[in-house]
Amino acid sequence: MEISVKTINFETVKSPCIVIGVLDKHKLTDSAKQIDQLSHGFITQILRRGDISGDIGDSLMLHDVPGLKSARVLLVGCGKSGELTHQKFSNIISNASTELSKAKIKNAIISLTDLDNKSLSHTMLARLATEAIHQNDYRFSELKKDSAPSLKKVTLHFAEKHETAMKKARLAVQIGQAIGKGRNTARDLGNLPGNICTPTYLAKQASSYEKNYSKLKTTILNQKEMEKLGMGSLLSVSKGSRTPPKFIVMQYSGGKKADRPYVLVGKGVTFDSGGISIKPGAQMDEMKFDMCGAASVMGTMVSVNELKLPINVVAIVPSVENMPDGAASKPGDIVTSMSGQTIEILNTDAEGRLILCDALTYSEKFKPKAVIDVATLTGACVIALGAHPAGLLSNQQKLADQILAAGADSGDRAWQLPLWDDYQEQLKSNFADMANIGGREAGTVTAACFLSRFTKKLNWAHLDIAGVAWLGGANKGATGRPVPLLTQYLMDRCGKQYAL
Secondary structure: OEEEEEOOOOOOOOOOOEEEEEOHHHOEOHHHHHHHHHOOOHHHHHHHOOOOOOOOOOEEEEEOOOOOOOOEEEEEEOOOOOOOOHHHHHHHHHHHHHHHHHOOOOEEEEOOOOOOOOOOOHHHHHHHHHHHHHHHHOOOOOOOOOOOOOOOEEEEEOOOOOHHHHHHHHHHHHHHHHHHHHHHHHHHHHHOOOOOOOHHHHHHHHHHHHHOOOOEEEEEEOHHHHHHHOOHHHHHHHOOOOOOOEEEEEEEEOOOOOOOOEEEEEOEEEEEOOOOOOOOOOOHHHHHHHHHHHHHHHHHHHHHHHHOOOOEEEEEEEEEEEOOOOOOOOOOEEEEOOOOOEEEEOOOOOOHHHHHHHHHHHHHHHOOOEEEEEEOOOHHHHHHHOOOOEEEEEOOHHHHHHHHHHHHHHOOOEEEOOOOHHHHHHHOOOOOOEEOOOOOOOHHHHHHHHHHOOOOOOOEEEEEOOOOOEEOHHHOEEOOOOHHHHHHHHHHOOOOOOOO
């Protein structure tokens, strides 16, 4: 998808279609007003007929509008003036993109960055439009015959002609392109089935990125190397699988050599049967999405490389299959983690924390400024927060605030939950340093409390993405979240140069 930003002269431009906005009560955006004047009130006449209300989701395709050289004008509903949010604007752009594709339009001008709002700048709207076009344009067609969307080229009309404003608008599109590419990379990985996207496949994909990005270096640790490091917790999860585990380390060097890196850790369980504590059969196919934490940090590394951020970033992906087998871990088994702490495995379906804890211990070697782990960790997070925000827990409030701000700025939100010592009591074991589950109550919190025992030397945060990483039902598929949040967080660490 080719996306650019320009100032358009609607009177002279020749385009297959121009997209403009209609607000509630038949109000027009500034661009729509210009076209209405050029057409001697043609748009106003259409609105008086009541063919479009202005509600978000509404649209109307017009042909041969007087006074224009462009073939069509697409009117899209934009809702109430001044009430724009990240999600509403993304829905507006997605609706426009869908209608353009339905009409088999390959090249279009979208003029919607002039919507009035209090919280989002016009340059931020350009970024969000770019992201939304990538998001809506996405098709997982690697394993099926599926017609590609018709839309190939989009020009975003940006009314401000001052070079400073245009420079920032071009940056906005660049950021949107990078996040869109990273997010769709994560979606591709998440949507692949478990018989293809194995730990070995993930490792090969991570290594392949080196061909495109000169500042990226990838190292893959095999089972013997993990055994030498004492990763007994991680390896206990892979015992029941015939597919060997992989430990993926991606190092991006965009900053100075002496700069301490930011570390992202992604849970990479490429299929989770639950092991001996086997899951119910219904919707077990969705457990191919249990590596969406891994997919999101790998996608974020794509975005970071595309933007050439002037910082150092490390992505760590512990990757395994969790399968039932004669060799699989059993409830009641006790394993020793890389940190030396022992863990009583009371439930083999609480496996994500068992691989993450060794990865978090391994991350200490990089002396990181901050560590963020990302995991589809608990069903309890879905019950608590639904499908809108990721769950956030952290041992440093400053880091939590930075992540919350990045979520608000990117529209990829998180919500903080408590990490109080009171909950640690639920992890007590009579036979080991800790149990891997804390009972039915506060499952998301006790999972994070477990991980916190391996992060005492770290500035650490945990994102539970079980509710946001994929959609079920008719729209089943990976979402690519939280690539926008993570990329925003890392851009924020670069100062104000990426502020929109």
